[in-house]
Amino acid sequence: MSAPTVTPGLDTAPTSHPRLLAWVREVAELTTPERVVWCDGSAPEWERLTGELVDAGTLVRLNPSLKPNSFWSRTDPSDVARVEERTFICSVDEADAGPTNNWMAPAEMKRTMTELYRGCMTGRTMYVIPFCMGPLTAENPMFGVEITDSAYVVASMRVMTRMGQQALDKMGDDADFVACLHSVGAPLAPGESDVLWPCNDTKYISHFPETREIWSYGSGYGGNSLLGKKCYSLRIASAIARDEGWLAEHMLILKLTSPEGDVRYIAAAFPSACGKTNLAMLEPTIPGWTVETLGDDIAWMRFGSDGRLYAVNPEYGLFGVAPGTDWKTNPNAMRTLARGNSIFTNVALTDDGDVWWEGMGEPPAHLTDWHGNDWTPTSDRPASHPNSRFCTPISQCPILANEYEDPKGVPIDAILFGGRRKTTIPLVTQARDWTHGVYLGATISSETTAAAAGKVGVVRRDPMAMLPFIGYNAGDYLRHWIEMGKGAEGDPDKLPKIFYVNWFRRGDDGRFLWPGFGENSRVLKWVVERLNGTADAVETPVGFVPASSSLDVSGLDLSEADLAAVLAVDAEEWRSEIPQVTEWFEKFGDKLPGVLWSELDALKARLGIE
Ligand SMILES: Nc1nc2c(ncn2[C@@H]2O[C@H](COP(=O)(O)OP(=O)(O)OP(=O)(O)O)[C@@H](O)[C@H]2O)c(=O)[nH]1
Ligand SMILES: O=C([O-])CC(=O)C(=O)O
Ligand SMILES: [Mn+2]
Numbered sequence: 001m002s003a004p005t006v007t008p009g010l011d012t013a014p015t016s017h018p019r020l021l022a023w024v025r026e027v028a029e030l031t032t033p034e035r036v037v038w039c040d041g042s043a044p045e046w047e048r049l050t051g052e053l054v055d056a057g058t059l060v061r062l063n064p065s066l067k068p069n070s071f072w073s074r075t076d077p078s079d080v081a082r083v084e085e086r087t088f089i090c091s092v093d094e095a096d097a098g099p100t101n102n103w104m105a106p107a108e109m110k111r112t113m114t115e116l117y118r119g120c121m122t123g124r125t126m127y128v129i130p131f132c133m134g135p136l137t138a139e140n141p142m143f144g145v146e147i148t149d150s151a152y153v154v155a156s157m158r159v160m161t162r163m164g165q166q167a168l169d170k171m172g173d174d175a176d177f178v179a180c181l182h183s184v185g186a187p188l189a190p191g192e193s194d195v196l197w198p199c200n201d202t203k204y205i206s207h208f209p210e211t212r213e214i215w216s217y218g219s220g221y222g223g224n225s226l227l228g229k230k231c232y233s234l235r236i237a238s239a240i241a242r243d244e245g246w247l248a249e250h251m252l253i254l255k256l257t258s259p260e261g262d263v264r265y266i267a268a269a270f271p272s273a274c275g276k277t278n279l280a281m282l283e284p285t286i287p288g289w290t291v292e293t294l295g296d297d298i299a300w301m302r303f304g305s306d307g308r309l310y311a312v313n314p315e316y317g318l319f320g321v322a323p324g325t326d327w328k329t330n331p332n333a334m335r336t337l338a339r340g341n342s343i344f345t346n347v348a349l350t351d352d353g354d355v356w357w358e359g360m361g362e363p364p365a366h367l368t369d370w371h372g373n374d375w376t377p378t379s380d381r382p383a384s385h386p387n388s389r390f391c392t393p394i395s396q397c398p399i400l401a402n403e404y405e406d407p408k409g410v411p412i413d414a415i416l417f418g419g420r421r422k423t424t425i426p427l428v429t430q431a432r433d434w435t436h437g438v439y440l441g442a443t444i445s446s447e448t449t450a451a452a453a454g455k456v457g458v459v460r461r462d463p464m465a466m467l468p469f470i471g472y473n474a475g476d477y478l479r480h481w482i483e484m485g486k487g488a489e490g491d492p493d494k495l496p497k498i499f500y501v502n503w504f505r506r507g508d509d510g511r512f513l514w515p516g517f518g519e520n521s522r523v524l525k526w527v528v529e530r531l532n533g534t535a536d537a538v539e540t541p542v543g544f545v546p547a548s549s550s551l552d553v554s555g556l557d558l559s560e561a562d563l564a565a566v567l568a569v570d571a572e573e574w575r576s577e578i579p580q581v582t583e584w585f586e587k588f589g590d591k592l593p594g595v596l597w598s599e600l601d602a603l604k605a606r607l608g609i610e
Helices: 018-031 043-056 106-117 151-160 165-171 228-244 276-280 331-338 434-442 474-484 517-532 560-567 571-586 594-606
Strands: 035-038 059-061 071-073 087-089 125-133 142-148 178-183 204-208 213-217 247-249 251-257 263-269 290-295 299-303 309-312 317-321 343-345 348-350 389-393 414-418 428-430 445-447 459-461 497-501 537-540 543-546
Touching: 018 106, 018 125, 018 142, 018 178, 043 059, 043 071, 043 151, 106 178, 106 204, 106 213, 125 151, 125 165, 125 228, 142 151, 142 165, 142 228, 151 228, 151 317, 151 343, 151 389, 178 228, 204 228, 213 228, 228 247, 228 299, 228 474, 247 474, 251 276, 251 299, 263 276, 263 517, 276 290, 276 317, 317 331, 331 389, 414 434, 414 517, 428 517, 434 474, 434 497, 434 594, 459 571, 474 594, 497 517, 571 594
Parallel strands: 035 125, 071 343, 087 204, 142 178, 178 213, 263 414, 414 497
Antiparallel strands: 059 071, 125 142, 204 213, 247 299, 251 263, 251 290, 299 309, 317 389, 343 389, 428 497, 428 543, 445 459, 537 543
16 A cells, blocks of 8 residues: 555546535545445436345345335344434533433544544445435525445435435535535455445444534444434534524424315424324325325424425435335325335335235235245244335325425424323323423423334433434523524414324223324314314313314214223323423423423413422
């Protein structure tokens, strides 16, 4: 290595952006890849990369007559979900990471990770992916560039973001961008053959909010490696949004049209694997209502000149939970996937080259499971991983709303918060006002799911469904939400109304009390009628719940007892939540807005405590 080495691709960049060129060179010198490839986002590039991944065995091409241009992949069994324990907010000041994030000083993290990155792309290709979150036609397009040594990441980023030459051209020579560095952390010695899913036991998902950089190492799983998604559009963007007076949220966006043709836009925040994709693509069971999709995971919301809050989905694809998705629960997802152009990860493979997962009706007599082993219905292990995912273009969604490409976004009428709780939380509750709504969001409780590594089913507080995604101090985040309640130019009347839903309440026998999925349209109808002032509600200590006659349950096979149980506000259950909420709020010290303590005090008084 005495003569200066020339890395193929390094000196033939399709851009003259000085900062970008300098950064790419610096990373290449550190990570020593075999070659550098600038991704153009073209169809031939997709063909080439997926072809190479098929040759390597990382992808298996599905039967083109069933799932055209689609692929099956299996990860290393240790690399199946987000790793919250290994996710860091490296703000200069530790206090800025707050009580809910892991923190390390930026210089120390960079020292540690630089050593991990040194030579980490040896024997591999380094890809440069210019991308834009949100429409390229936005007034201020939100650019990023991801460097990665994973072709799977490149292919997935092509589905999930607007990327390639179009983004690079739009960036010109001086646009700002979030620098996103990713490596699977698995260099190849000369002659060493690759494994199907390279990754490293050491993992870091690090964010530098001040310099707007992301460094990810050791994992190929989407939530850790598709850096435009959680890392940029939630963690980094939430810090930008705090500074600039907007919101970056873990929310779906949908358009709801009533039989009379009235249009409402609804955003909803539920924790990971708690129903956003399903609600966003819902097929209403009540006649005359239609739902159209705008987004299923992330919403960026800014005030418009009319004082209303407008939401844009920054993503270009859907990275959805596979298990539970079928023609009964989410037919629009099935139609989207039937159009092909998708990557399936950790689902099961059928003998005729299609995909299968739990919740998709009767299993076939034989499958290849997500470990690559033979599987039959007598097996005592699931064929798909509970966090197996489909990655598919949102443009294929048959009910995608026209407004999807509008850089201005859509004016939000209602925000739903929600979580997965077996008990306590009613099907739907309307907040008394914005501050009470922020209280409800701040105290969301939900059972953990397989979307993150760790124990499943543990109830935890998940503020605005953003616990793993707030890129700064969560106390400051809640204060920011309270501030947003003043509205643009002090006009709070134009703010969305806030509701809290729970599709997951169970009876004593363990079954879901509410049928969910398409039937959730009944709850959306009640929400709209509340906005219109036409539906009755009962005031309870925790907010307004539907009067039993005001929720449309016509044609629904639901007993009176189950309806009452799913709407019930049991004061005893709520009183037993109070110590947990108190403990939760105490975590924030003096960062917690005082009005949230006042909300808790008022709730205690209404529950007859003290
Ligand atoms: N019982 C019940 N289950 C639901 C309902 N909606 C969604 N689910 C199930 O919950 C799981 C997760 O749903 P998703 O819609 O993919 O969750 P998400 O919020 O988009 O998740 P992330 O992509 O992880 O952010 C799936 O297995 C669904 O089948 C519902 O209304 N009732
Ligand atoms: O980030 C992921 O892996 C998928 C996702 O939407 C979530 O976990 O909320
Ligand atoms: Mn999510």
